[in-house]
Each structure stands twice: as structure tokens, then as C-alpha cells.
Amino acid sequence: MRLTLPSGLRTSLVLLAAVATGAGAANPEEGLFDLDDLRVKITETLPYVEVEHAGKPVILMRHQEPDHTIVAPYEQTARDCPPYCIQPMQLAPGVETIGELELIAYLVRASKGEPILVIDSRIEPWVSQGMIPGAIHLPYTRLDPAHAQPEAVAELLEFELGAIRLNALWNFSAAKTLVFYCNGPWCGQSPTNIRALLALGYPADRIKWYRGGMQMWEQLGFTTVKPSAANADE
Known part of the structure; x- marks a missing residue:
């Protein structure tokens, strides 16, 4: 999937994606991601998608920095159980x-x-x-x-x-x-x-x-x- 966006909107969306993720840019001098040439895609044929959040367009993509690691608090592996117990894969029939x-x-x-x-x-x-x-x-x-x-x-x-x-x-x-x-x-x-x-x-x-x-x-x-x-x- 590839989205065709007006140039002005495209630039604003790229900037919004960078701000939303807190990610470093593919080109540090420009401060922008090149959406047509993402290094880390969602799938081989799906580089990114556009979704609406609170009435505004957002580019949903993956972090492009090679050395990016899991952010706090999700890097933590030890949590008291209860209450933080592992949930089953299937919650209920039909769900x-x-x-x-x-x-x-x-x-x-x-x-x-x-x-x-x-x-x-x-x-x-x-x-x-x-x-x-x-x-x-x-x-x-x-x-x-x-x-x-x-x-x-x-x-x-x-x-x-x-x-x-x-x-x-x-x-x-x-x-x-x-x-x-x-x-x-x-x-x-x-x-x-x-x-x-x-x-x-x-x-x-x-x-x-x-x-x-x-x-x-x-x-x-x-x-x-x-x-x-x-x-x-x-």
C-alpha cells in the first residue's frame, strides 16, 4: 500500500510522524523521513498507513533508527502477579x-x-x-x-x-x-x-x-x- 498525498500535507504528516514517535529522522539534516524509501517497513509491501486520530491525519509507521530500543516502562520484564498476571491467548469463545x-x-x-x-x-x-x-x-x-x-x-x-x-x-x-x-x-x-x-x-x-x-x-x-x-x- 502506498499513499498519494499532496506535497504540503505530505510534509506535515511526515513531521507529525516524527514528533509522534519521538523518532530520529532518516535524514538528520532535513529532520524528515522519506516515506517512499523507508528502511523499516510494516511489511514488505506496506511501508506505512495513514489513520485519523482526534480528527487529524497521522502516519502510522515503524521507528527508523537502527539503534532504537524499547522505551520505558515497557522494557521491564518483572511485574508482580497479581495484579500483572499473564492473560490467556483466547479470552472467551467467539472473541x-x-x-x-x-x-x-x-x-x-x-x-x-x-x-x-x-x-x-x-x-x-x-x-x-x-x-x-x-x-x-x-x-x-x-x-x-x-x-x-x-x-x-x-x-x-x-x-x-x-x-x-x-x-x-x-x-x-x-x-x-x-x-x-x-x-x-x-x-x-x-x-x-x-x-x-x-x-x-x-x-x-x-x-x-x-x-x-x-x-x-x-x-x-x-x-x-x-x-x-x-x-x-x-
Whole structure:
């Protein structure tokens, strides 16, 4: 996939990609990446993609510096369990566990207006360290019965996730496809949301889980962005 962009927009997107990743440029003198000649691509035929984040275009690509390493706090390997216990590969029947390429495909589809939400389930201070471009911030506490009031959860289902309220029941025929992620295989925030939605009757085939989360996203050197005021949903 190769994107054809107007020159002015192309330059701004390249700059935005560099700022978002905190990456060094391919040409230090210019401070820009050459999107037509990336050294580290997503796949052999997919150098980068354009997604929309908080109403603005962002180039999603991999870090281009050869000596780039995993950033804090994702370089850490020892975390207390509980609470940071390893999650299973399959959370529940019908819920698909996906990888980076599948997640990127959902991000592109969501940017084109399809009824898809990529959801960052994490709470602070995790989110402020960076999130996946194109995702929205929906803290797991807003869907967790242990933290949220039933009416607040109902309003979230109805006004943000596309469910239709039928008195005490729900019609999920128009419900959005939800793609959840959090910090990685050792994080329980998105699994908590997924299980809560399943308990409410949300269709399992409309729930996807990026198990790798920010741990794998950072390990592969992908673009991250800071949450904006419009995107942060506390």
C-alpha cells in the first residue's frame, strides 16, 4: 500500500510522524523521513498507513533508527502477579485475538468511517505515556461493574457503542465492532471490559482483542501519540 498525498500535507504528516514517535529522522539534516524509501517497513509491501486520530491525519509507521530500543516502562520484564498476571491467548469463545497487522487494518477501516472503535482501556498514568494512533481512550473503569453505575454503563452502550435499549433488554444488531487493547499480555484492563460486555450480551464476534497491547506495539517500534483533550475520556 502506498499513499498519494499532496506535497504540503505530505510534509506535515511526515513531521507529525516524527514528533509522534519521538523518532530520529532518516535524514538528520532535513529532520524528515522519506516515506517512499523507508528502511523499516510494516511489511514488505506496506511501508506505512495513514489513520485519523482526534480528527487529524497521522502516519502510522515503524521507528527508523537502527539503534532504537524499547522505551520505558515497557522494557521491564518483572511485574508482580497479581495484579500483572499473564492473560490467556483466547479470552472467551467467539472473541478473536488479533495481531498488529489485523489491528492496523481495523484502524484504517475506522478512519474511513466504518462502525469500528479501537479502544485503549488503560487508566492513568499509562495512557499519558502514549497510545496507538486512531484509538479512543475509554478507561476500563467506565465499563467495569465494580467501578461504574449501571445507568452510566447503559448510556455508554447506547450512545457510544451503538446498542439499542429495549427496556431491560438490549438489541445489538447495530452495535459497533470493538477492538480492545491495554498494556500487553500481562494487563487485565481490556480483558475486564471484554468480559463485562459479554456478560451484558454484546456479540462476541464484534469484539476483538489485541493481546500484545502497548508492550508489543513499542517492541515493534510503531508510532504512538499523546492523548488529546478531545480523545481523553475520563
